[in-house]
Amino acid sequence: MGTAAIILSIVFFPVLLLGFPVIRTELVSVFEQLAYASFLLMLVGLMGVAYGIAQFVKDTHTGPEARSVKEIVIHVLTTSTYARVFAVMTVGYALFYSVVSSTLAFRPLETFSEQYGATVPSIVTAFCCGPIGQIPRFTIYLTEQIGFLIIPINILLLSLVSPLVGLNGTLALFSYRQSLRKSGGGWGGVGGFGAFIGLFTACPSCAGLFFASGIGGAAALSLAASLASFQTLFVGISVPVLVLTPYLISRSILKAYDGACPLPEQSNPRDLIGTP
Numbered sequence: 001m002g003t004a005a006i007i008l009s010i011v012f013f014p015v016l017l018l019g020f021p022v023i024r025t026e027l028v029s030v031f032e033q034l035a036y037a038s039f040l041l042m043l044v045g046l047m048g049v050a051y052g053i054a055q056f057v058k059d060t061h062t063g064p065e066a067r068s069v070k071e072i073v074i075h076v077l078t079t080s081t082y083a084r085v086f087a088v089m090t091v092g093y094a095l096f097y098s099v100v101s102s103t104l105a106f107r108p109l110e111t112f113s114e115q116y117g118a119t120v121p122s123i124v125t126a127f128c129c130g131p132i133g134q135i136p137r138f139t140i141y142l143t144e145q146i147g148f149l150i151i152p153i154n155i156l157l158l159s160l161v162s163p164l165v166g167l168n169g170t171l172a173l174f175s176y177r178q179s180l181r182k183s184g185g186g187w188g189g190v191g192g193f194g195a196f197i198g199l200f201t202a203c204p205s206c207a208g209l210f211f212a213s214g215i216g217g218a219a220a221l222s223l224a225a226s227l228a229s230f231q232t233l234f235v236g237i238s239v240p241v242l243v244l245t246p247y248l249i250s251r252s253i254l255k256a257y258d259g260a261c262p263l264p265e266q267s268n269p270r271d272l273i274g275t276p
Contacts, residue, residue, distance in 0.1 A: 002048025009042035010152055014132045023128060035127045035136035042152060046159050069250040073167070076174050085173060090166030093195065094158060101202035103154055105147045112141050120144055154202040157235070161198040164242035168195065171249045178253065190248070194241030200234040 013035065017023075023031060060074050076082045098104035112118045118141045127136040133153030140148040168191030200207045 002045045002050075002052060005041050005045030005048060006156065007045075009038045009045060010133050010156070012041075013038045013127065013136055014130075017128060017135075031127050032125050035125050035138075038136065039138065039150070039152065042155065046156075069247050069254070072174075072250040072253060073171070073246060076170055077167075082170050082174055086166045086170040089169040090162050093165045094162040097158055097162060097199060097202070100199045100207045101154060101158075102149055102206040103151075103158065103202065105149060107145050107147075111144045112147060113144060151202075157201045161195075161201060161238065161242065164239070164246075165191075165195040165198060168192075168242060168245050168249075171246050175249055175253055190241060191245035194238050194245060197234055198238040198242065201231065201238055203231075 016034065020027070057074050057077050060070070077086060095104070099106065107115075113120050118124070118139075120141045120143060122141050124139040124141075125136060126139070129135065130137075133156070134151060136152070138148075138150040140150065142148065172191060
């Protein structure tokens with residue numbers, strides 16, 4: 001149901017606009033309300049998917065030994081120590097992702113009311129025009145230097161990539177703590193590559209400008225701008241890599257233990273610093 005709500009929220013508005021080649025002034029407020037409704041539907045769908053995954057993890061019980069990739073992943077996510085690591089990595093990457101993709105805009109040297117003529121605080125809605133996933137857009141001026149650019153596909157990618165990065169990092173740490181540095185270390189590096197490429201999925205030119213800001217020059221700006229056409233490629237690389245890497249790390253752990261990885265019965269805060 002959550003997935004269906006997300007798909008409907010992304011498709012609904014662009015399809016609706018097909019029936020209105022010209023939007024009359026008296027319909028603007030109606031379209032604004034529908035834009036808010038479509039974005040709210042996406043949020044409800046994301047929460048539904050998150051709840052469904054959480055219930056699946058909670059209802060799946062593992063024994064004293066993990067004999068499958070699923071059991072290792074669920075054990076990591078249900079162990080309090082690693083669950084905290086997963087949460088910190090996910091939230092930390094999400095914040096960094098938001099800044100790099102310009103979803104979160106922090107401009108200490110600018111004043112939004114002077115630079116863009118914006119009213120602070122305010123929300124500006126743009127519901128025309130663009131491809132599926134790019135509309136409706138919301139520009140939120142929170143303060144004179146802090147704002148948000150809300151684009152449906154960016155929020156969806158943020159919600160997808162960030163937990164995958166958190167899972168990759170947590171499994172790599174679990175492998176390391178199991179004294180299996182060789183078993184998961186190499187795949188952890190692959191996951192890191194996927195996390196880096198993931199920064200370019202929402203707004204390739206924004207990420208390019210972010211990383212090129214320390215280089216400067218017209219060539220750096222030209223390169224950043226040229227990345228915009230490769231968004232689909234970045235998504236096609238990063239998401240499969242981030243999905244496949246946890247599987248490969250877990251398989252390496254099982255292989256190191258001859259198909260059955262012993263699991264601790266209780267979480268220990270010293271897991272991150274002591275001897276497993």
